Amino acid sequence: MSVLNLSGVEVRYGRLTAVRDVSFSMRDGETLFITGPNGAGKSSLLRAIAGVTPVAGGTVDFDGYPITGRTPEAIARLGFSMVPEGREVFGSLTIEENLLVGTGMRTREPGAKARSAAELEAVYDTFPILKERRHSQAGLLSGGQQQMLVIGRALMTGPKLVAIDEPSLGLAPNITDQVYERLLGLQRQRGLTLLVVEQSSTRAAMVGGRMLLMRGGRILLDGDARELGQGEAIQAAYFGYEDH
Numbered sequence: 001m002s003v004l005n006l007s008g009v010e011v012r013y014g015r016l017t018a019v020r021d022v023s024f025s026m027r028d029g030e031t032l033f034i035t036g037p038n039g040a041g042k043s044s045l046l047r048a049i050a051g052v053t054p055v056a057g058g059t060v061d062f063d064g065y066p067i068t069g070r071t072p073e074a075i076a077r078l079g080f081s082m083v084p085e086g087r088e089v090f091g092s093l094t095i096e097e098n099l100l101v102g103t104g105m106r107t108r109e110p111g112a113k114a115r116s117a118a119e120l121e122a123v124y125d126t127f128p129i130l131k132e133r134r135h136s137q138a139g140l141l142s143g144g145q146q147q148m149l150v151i152g153r154a155l156m157t158g159p160k161l162v163a164i165d166e167p168s169l170g171l172a173p174n175i176t177d178q179v180y181e182r183l184l185g186l187q188r189q190r191g192l193t194l195l196v197v198e199q200s201s202t203r204a205a206m207v208g209g210r211m212l213l214m215r216g217g218r219i220l221l222d223g224d225a226r227e228l229g230q231g232e233a234i235q236a237a238y239f240g241y242e243d244h
């Protein structure tokens, strides 16, 4: 069953069209990378799906519901969790406080406290370093640990799909390896659907799954990440060589 379905999605900032006619579907439990050079429209697309940036044209369906034009909160409640670019943590709060921050909206629901405690344990199982340092200030964490924290925070609502914008930005490759190892583990254990933006297709080719390549707001390639990552088509698409 398709969990996410985009049809002809457009994003505009005034006269600039950042995303043009983007259509794709994601299957339940799939890993999909969106790659492409800086300015391709990757973040704009992710923000539009999450409801943070307006969808100027086309439609988005999530888990069978039309979500075009809905608020980010409403989309999140359906099980879509986004980790924006930049790893923003509340630096003066502890790790545990950072993890619990997003669960505030459920505290009036019956059983919410117990659910939050269970989610917290699940996040700590996935990222033991967060448990070890749970009373430390988040601002003192390394970049890799902060990335784990923001992913952990996105998991606290028990989402179906997690969308992550450039998790490897500024991280050493071995730290990025660790982050992906945990993400793939979660996917296997929970059947999580993963939508990941990465500028470079190299990481997508290493991790595997499906890959879309965007440039100039459009999808130029769609295929198996490992196969595409080794071919020449990707170089041409990425750098914009034209066939004559």
Ligand SMILES: Nc1ncnc2c1ncn2[C@@H]1O[C@H](COP(=O)(O)OP(=O)(O)O)[C@@H](O)[C@H]1O
Pocket: 013, 016, 018, 036, 037, 038, 039, 040, 041, 042, 043, 044, 045
């Ligand atoms: N908030 C914004 N206001 C105006 N233009 C924007 C905004 N965000 C992005 N853009 C422009 O939209 C285009 C796509 O940007 P972006 O989605 O950030 O691409 P990517 O994430 O692939 O680097 C770029 O030309 C960028 O300058």
Ligand SMILES: [Mg+2]
Pocket: 042, 043, 044, 085
């Ligand atoms: Mg971006």
